[in-house]
Amino acid sequence: MEPLETISVESPDIVGAKTTKSLIKDTLADLSLTRVIVRLKVYVDPVEPVFIFTAVLRLSSPPVRIKDFAKVEMTNIEKDEVKIELSKETYVVKLLGKLWDRYGKGNISQPEQKVILIQTPLPDKEVEFLNELIIEEPQQEVLDRLIDAVALRIIPEGFRVRKHELTKTHIMFVASEDTLKPEWIERGKEMMKSLKEDEEYA
Amino acid sequence: MLEPVMYEGGVFKHNQIEELVEDLGGYILQKNVMQTEVVLLMLVPMNDLNVVEEKAKKLLGKVTRAPLTGSEIATIAPTLAYHHLPHLDCDVAEFLRKKGAKTNMVGLARGVGKRICQLTAYERDLINEHDIAMFILGNYEHCIIEKSKKLYEGIDIPIIVLGAPELKTEDVPNATAYVGSFGRILHQMRHAEELKTLDKLAEVTGTVLDKVRVEIGKDPLAIAPVRIKKELEEQIPELMDNLHPLPVTMQMTGVRVKLPYGEYHELIENIEFVEGVKMKEVAKVLPSKMRDFILIKALPKSVTGFVV
Numbered sequence: 001m002e003p004l005e006t007i008s009v010e011s012p013d014i015v016g017a018k019t020t021k022s023l024i025k026d027t028l029a030d031l032s033l034t035r036v037i038v039r040l041k042v043y044v045d046p047v048e049p050v051f052i053f054t055a056v057l058r059l060s061s062p063p064v065r066i067k068d069f070a071k072v073e074m075t076n077i078e079k080d081e082v083k084i085e086l087s088k089e090t091y092v093v094k095l096l097g098k099l100w101d102r103y104g105k106g107n108i109s110q111p112e113q114k115v116i117l118i119q120t121p122l123p124d125k126e127v128e129f130l131n132e133l134i135i136e137e138p139q140q141e142v143l144d145r146l147i148d149a150v151a152l153r154i155i156p157e158g159f160r161v162r163k164h165e166l167t168k169t170h171i172m173f174v175a176s177e178d179t180l181k182p183e184w185i186e187r188g189k190e191m192m193k194s195l196k197e198d199e200e201y202a
Numbered sequence: 203m204l205e206p207v208m209y210e211g212g213v214f215k216h217n218q219i220e221e222l223v224e225d226l227g228g229y230i231l232q233k234n235v236m237q238t239e240v241v242l243l244m245l246v247p248m249n250d251l252n253v254v255e256e257k258a259k260k261l262l263g264k265v266t267r268a269p270l271t272g273s274e275i276a277t278i279a280p281t282l283a284y285h286h287l288p289h290l291d292c293d294v295a296e297f298l299r300k301k302g303a304k305t306n307m308v309g310l311a312r313g314v315g316k317r318i319c320q321l322t323a324y325e326r327d328l329i330n331e332h333d334i335a336m337f338i339l340g341n342y343e344h345c346i347i348e349k350s351k352k353l354y355e356g357i358d359i360p361i362i363v364l365g366a367p368e369l370k371t372e373d374v375p376n377a378t379a380y381v382g383s384f385g386r387i388l389h390q391m392r393h394a395e396e397l398k399t400l401d402k403l404a405e406v407t408g409t410v411l412d413k414v415r416v417e418i419g420k421d422p423l424a425i426a427p428v429r430i431k432k433e434l435e436e437q438i439p440e441l442m443d444n445l446h447p448l449p450v451t452m453q454m455t456g457v458r459v460k461l462p463y464g465e466y467h468e469l470i471e472n473i474e475f476v477e478g479v480k481m482k483e484v485a486k487v488l489p490s491k492m493r494d495f496i497l498i499k500a501l502p503k504s505v506t507g508f509v510v
Contacts, residue, residue: 011342013341013342013343013344013367015341015343015366015367015368015385016341016342016343016366016367016385019341019366019385019386019387020341020386022387023341023386023387023388026387026388026389027388030388044342046316046342046343046344046345047344049316049344049345152283152284153284153285153388156285156314156340156341156345157280157281157283157285157314157315158280158314158315158316158317158318158319158345159315160314160315160318177315177316177317177318178317
């Protein structure tokens with residue numbers, strides 16, 4: 001399926017729907033989200049006024065942990081020291097930042113390009129902890145960008161009363177200038193459901 | 203009667219055009235040199251326009267009418283958020299500047315929404331200092347109409363409204379003119395049809411300004427704003443070192459001087475013209491709402507009883 005072929009904007013205001021569609025495309029392209037959104041459906045009624053945004057998401061890679069790109073081990077039973085041997089240098093900047101925060105700059109040394117030594121009183125426990133430490137969360141970054149796109153750029157500025165639902169598989173936003181009516185939220189949920197069904201049968 | 207025109211041509215010998223216009227009693231308002239090209243914005247006496255056109259032809263340049271010359275336009279966005287900036291508002295402002303107007307961007311504090319939008323007293327006064335208020339609104343017909351009913355309260359200068367739907371001016375309450383095909387566009391306007399829309403906007407703005415000129419013509423100003431500008435630039439040396447863009451900005455009925463009011467207003471009020479009148483006899487020198495600048499508004503003939 002080609003990205004962005006499944007955007008639909010419904011509105012009683014035809015010109016408004018057309019321009020809204022183009023602004024959604026622009027925003028998603030600006031924030032490189034075109035591949036994240038699988039299907040997208042928007043309903044706008046400026047008279048009510050209500051803006052419902054629903055989308056099915058496809059998030060990319062899972063979080064990156066230290067064990068994915070390095071070997072963590074104790075150096076010597078007599079020394080209170082943990083050794084991290086890197087196989088990839090891609091994440092080293094973020095890794096060092098996290099290590100400095102936890103152990104302090106004085107306790108970290110890098111004797112070789114791909115070796116990091118940490119001085120710590122409880123090396124055996126730290127090895128377990130470090131193996132699972134999350135260095136980068138691509139999914140969270142994508143979701144942050146998605147929120148930026150929808151809440152701060154796409155939904156009309158005056159629509160300040162909002163209800164949202166955000167998971168790793170879908171996003172739903174109902175926004176209005178006035179108090180939200182239950183039927184709008186119901187409509188949003190229905191739209192979400194039909195989008196998911198479309199996706200299943202696609 | 204002075205006609206606002208723009209000269210576009212090469213840098214070579216362009217000073218001949220400048221000298222000719224000044225000899226004819228016209229004024230050079232702005233000169234932009236871009237590498238080998240030069241753009242002059244000037245006011246030329248209407249009867250001598252053909253002389254200037256002939257000279258321009260000889261220099262392989264082009265003289266076009268630029269009705270936006272000498273006007274100050276406020277381009278107003280409901281807020282300064284990403285919804286409106288940078289693309290659409292900057293495109294509009296830049297395009298009008300290219301056509302000879304001076305544009306100032308105004309972002310309202312509480313301009314959003316069709317029911318909750320408001321204009322503060324300060325914003326209203328600031329906008330009223332301009333020649334035209336250009337409200338850049340959004341996509342939906344209903345919102346534009348509802349918003350227009352109350353947002354422009356207290357604005358007594360012509361209002362041009364931009365939006366996505368193609369509406370008639372009569373359908374938009376309180377608007378002097380409406381231009382469609384804008385709306386919330388989040389990319390730079392550079393496609394052929396978008397550039398046509400901008401051209402249409404410049405045309406509509408020109409028409410509105412021409413109407414203002416006709417109104418002013420019914421009770422002419424005691425002194426032409428361009429004359430005030432020239433006199434200020436000749437008599438106040440500090441303006442030469444002023445780093446603000448256009449230290450003396452022309453408006454339809456006066457000028458904005460980018461010098462502090464407290465220090466300079468007395469000096470400006472007492473500037474004397476060769477005809478023997480002082481500035482305070484033909485114009486009001488007021489504090490501007492924009493920073494601590496000075497706003498000079500020329501008085502009409504009906505108040506002074508004479509024209510300089």
